[in-house]
Amino acid sequence: MTLPPRKVAVLGATGSIGASALDVIARHPQALQATVLAAGGKVEALLALCERHRPEHAVIADPACFELLRDGLRARGLAVQAHCGDQALVELAGSDACDTVVAAIVGAAGLDSTLAAARAGKRLLLANKESLVLAGELLMRAAHEAGATIVPIDSEHNAIFQCLPDAHAHAGLKRILLTASGGPFRGRTRSDLGEVTPEQAVAHPKWSMGPKISVDSATLMNKGLEVIEAHHLFGRPGLPIEVLVHPQSLVHSLVEFVDGSTLAQLGLPDMRTSLAVGFGWPQRIESGVSGLDLLAHGKLEFERPDLDAFPCLRLAFQALAAGGTAPATLNAANEVAVSAFLQRRVGFLAIPALVEDTLAALPPTPASSLAALREADAQARRHAEQAIGHAARTLRA
Template identity: 60%
Template sequence: VRPTLAAVEAGKKILLANKETLVVTGALFMDAVKRHGATLLPVDSEHNAIFQCLPAEGVGPGVRRLLLTASGGPFRGWTREQLTEVTPEQAVCHPNWDMGPKISVDSATLMNKGLEYIEACWLFDVAPERIEVVIHPQSVVHSMVEYLDGSVLAQMGTPDMRTPIACALSWPERIESGASRLDFATLSGLDFQAPDNQAFPCLGLARQAMEEGGAATAVLNAANEEAVAAFLDRRLGFNAIGAVVEETLQRTPSSRCADVDAVMDVDARARDLARSLIREWAC
């Protein structure tokens, strides 16, 4: 948070690749961008896709909703009962993307998509109800924008982070990214389905935190980081990740923070509570 805010306060062009800055500080961060005249460009593949599909003026009256796509992770189609015995080794094996352990677990629980949902609300200045998450296993359509006339614009490409990075680096021009070209002749199909909120409650918790406002999203992020670390250390079960986040949200009052120091205080208190819950529910 602090290094990114320092760059914003210097009026730099920010190619934002992390989710936590906006998830944790939200309005404070976006207000700083406006005050200091910084340029904010999204690098995350889903947000970069939406950025490419929007008109230059951003989300206007002609936009109905934003559609964030999610691969569904390694456990797409699993029931909550089946997820009980998931191991860290299974959770970090993402079918489409090569990511670190923490983000891979977030993808497996769908919390990663929840964090992206929160980030999209701030990046594009849209109300939570105007964003929908769609499971798309092939990771070819990176996200979409639906317009009032029924048109849906989608950004497509091979699952390669060099594409959104090149887009952000060269904006408003285009450069070679080095990513493989999409071969439509070899695509067997593109599938879409609604997320299973019963088996994967973290997505719903992220939506709940965003709707609640205040520091709730900072609490969500802090509790999730602690729970995922405990899962990777085999101190917590896979399904308990969401349970720790939910309980931490319920027990932490959501107050509006006046500055980053206040947000960090909320973060610290949420982590303390999450660690206490993890000790109670340890495997």
């Protein structure tokens, strides 16, 4: 079968997922065209991508960088229309400039463009986990009403997507098992983690990711956010979602059925596989990733996560159980805490402490609207920042 042509917007084009998406796109020039490339503030990197992929539109989120982008495109003789700001992202994601959107903007900043793509009925390759954590019910409802196709790009959710390709496959589903590499500090006790540096935390043993996601992996918050994502993508009331630490990162997730069957998706730890599934599904297309040689890799190990050393995972389960605005509060507090850690304003163990303090201080309210969720997000950020400031003043006193 021939893959139907797709016009692709890559939102977060200069990040690691964006790079992987553009690699897959370049392998299928007859079917896939990058028509929109968007970045946060890396103008030179975005200009280099425009030279290589020749999109119709380029967007820089930071308005202060617009002139550099516009003039850089002109200097290179590129017929690419320059845009800036979040509104431009939203308009392009929902326009006929694309029919497929790779949502790879990190953090809550990616929510508006992701929702715009869902409301416009796009094929949405979802790598922005915060969209589901912050507004999962709203996003899934918008996608359903508009007939959008959501293909999750996180390897774990993509694995579940492949194991549960349609509604029929969900019949008899007993539980979902998400795998986790364990991050760079797997096996360490809580007392071992007090002196962890940002450099150590971003050195993931399996994946090449941005600093924020790498820190989330080190704290296991990344897995906690993925549990909340899995609930919105595949869950139903009462369906258990569990986490297994699997250091080889070859089994990406599993699903168990009531008859005792367990299905798993295996592959090398390379995001291009998930992206190729997203671009091609239900067809399979070449991704540039080699097949898996199990004899060469040897044994596969699994263990329970250590919730004492890595309490962020426990906090995410608690926020999911609490419901309402609790996941939005969790996500916002974590973003503030991770940013402070990367800036060396707080230590590694302060990340879960700040998140737990914020969840305790701000009880959940109904997630009735995007406005309510944004307010919960803003309140959580204010509280976490104030807690960091108070701690700094106490240390100076």
